[in-house]
Amino acid sequence: MNIVIVIDSLVGGGAEKVMLTLAQEMVSKAHNVTILSLAQNIEYDIPNTLSVESLFSGRATKVDRFWQIKKNVKVLETWFEQKLLQLGSIDLVLSNLDRSNNLLAKSKIENIHFVVHNSVNAELARQKKLGPFSYLYLKRSKQNLNGKSLICVSKGVEEEIRQSPLITPSAMTTIYNPFNFKIMNEQANEVNINIPTSPYLIHVGRFAKQKRHDVLFAAFAKLDKKYKLVLLCNKKEKAFKLAKQYGIENQLIVPGFEQNPYNWIKQAKALVLSSDFEGLPTVLIEAIAIGTPVVSTNCNFGPNEILTEELSKYLVPTEQSDLLAKAIEDVLIDSPDMKKATILKKVSADAVADQYLAMAR
The missing domain is CATH 3.40.50.2000 (Glycogen Phosphorylase B;)
Structure with missing residues (x-):
């Protein structure tokens, strides 16, 4: 055709x-x-x-x-x-x-x-x-x-x-949305010398109001200071300006847009989604497919169709930085097996x- x-x-x-x-x-x-x-x-x-x-x-x-x-x-x-x-x-x-x-x-x-x-x-x-x-x-x-x-x-x-x-x-x-798991996992294993060796969390998405970086930064500020926060986003200067308001600018790493985000996601301790709304957040499924734990706001729509069964405990209400921080702490302790997620069979x-x-x- x-x-x-x-x-x-x-x-x-x-x-x-x-x-x-x-x-x-x-x-x-x-x-x-x-x-x-x-x-x-x-x-x-x-x-x-x-x-x-x-x-x-x-x-x-x-x-x-x-x-x-x-x-x-x-x-x-x-x-x-x-x-x-x-x-x-x-x-x-x-x-x-x-x-x-x-x-x-x-x-x-x-x-x-x-x-x-x-x-x-x-x-x-x-x-x-x-x-x-x-x-x-x-x-x-x-x-x-x-x-x-x-x-x-x-x-x-x-x-x-x-x-x-x-x-x-x-x-x-x-x-x-479609996902090519074979290509994703191949790219996840590619070597990138720019990826930090210290433990970090990651957020992938445009620097836009919908993505609620303010909620993400407020939650991250409550976590152990040993972690870095990697943002794969545009508008680097705006990201650092906002991070300064939460006192986390020295923990922030913003490499910008990456053709291959998967090796960054794979080496992260967890991926965090803090959005007010989505359609089907692709990045959650990408992280799950390559085995990285995820935490997400339970926004409309998609996260509760992706994080089901035992993974639903890592869903939190929107705009709740305290609960988001707690869920991140939980997922870091639990280190759940993401490859068992039922969504992978559907996409x-x-x-x-x-x-x-x-x-x-």
Whole structure:
């Protein structure tokens, strides 16, 4: 089959990584995959087996604004028309993130499924704090999904949409994010001389309000001072500025974006997620798959679908730094066997790719 994956950019984010993993697995099954990035921003190393094209020069921050959207929808449709002439057919189109969704939702392109990577309600609540224009833009973006076929990355996200009047999709299903365990474990064993030899905890994620680094830092400040805290994130200066407020700046290590985060995660004593909301936090599953203990806020959505049975004791309420610190202390003492986690059976790249391929007409 011929598959096109459309996404805002290929910067170092979770949705971007998920789609790269999915594309690689589809290619390994002898399908033809093109990733269309609206922007030219690419941080990930792209395997030779993948075809990546950019639609617009530079960043894509305003491609879906009302004064440009008609013109840019036409640019998108023209790209698809040329691709259709080249390939003969396009069997499946996957749209990811708001700008891509906004263009594709207003286009005449067929066979589109829109992948919902986050809690819609939580995104809107966060955006409301940024002012009425930001909120209205995001609300309209979500409403553009009305009458569309949605793929949710967790059952929590699907259930939220079903219970809310905001979006009425034509169809909706849940498909968990794909993980290539073989590649992850190979990369986890790669030598990296920059990884500290002293004991450390790790947090992987953008330096954004959603990720609640303030809660993470407040919890970390309560722990034994022998530990370092590694952040694999952007905005290094902002991270150190906030860390200073909690007196932990001398324990902080911020190497920035890493093409291979797995060897950093494997050598950590534990990985901590402190978010207010997620869709399906990829990094929790990655850590579990390579055997690193995890602690997470029980945010909407995903963590309680990942940390089940005996691992559920390492879930804590959001915004509770004291409880987060206690759970980190517990997991460091317990050192649980993460490889027994039942989620691992549900997220293999092979099985997930088959589910996506079954969506094709």
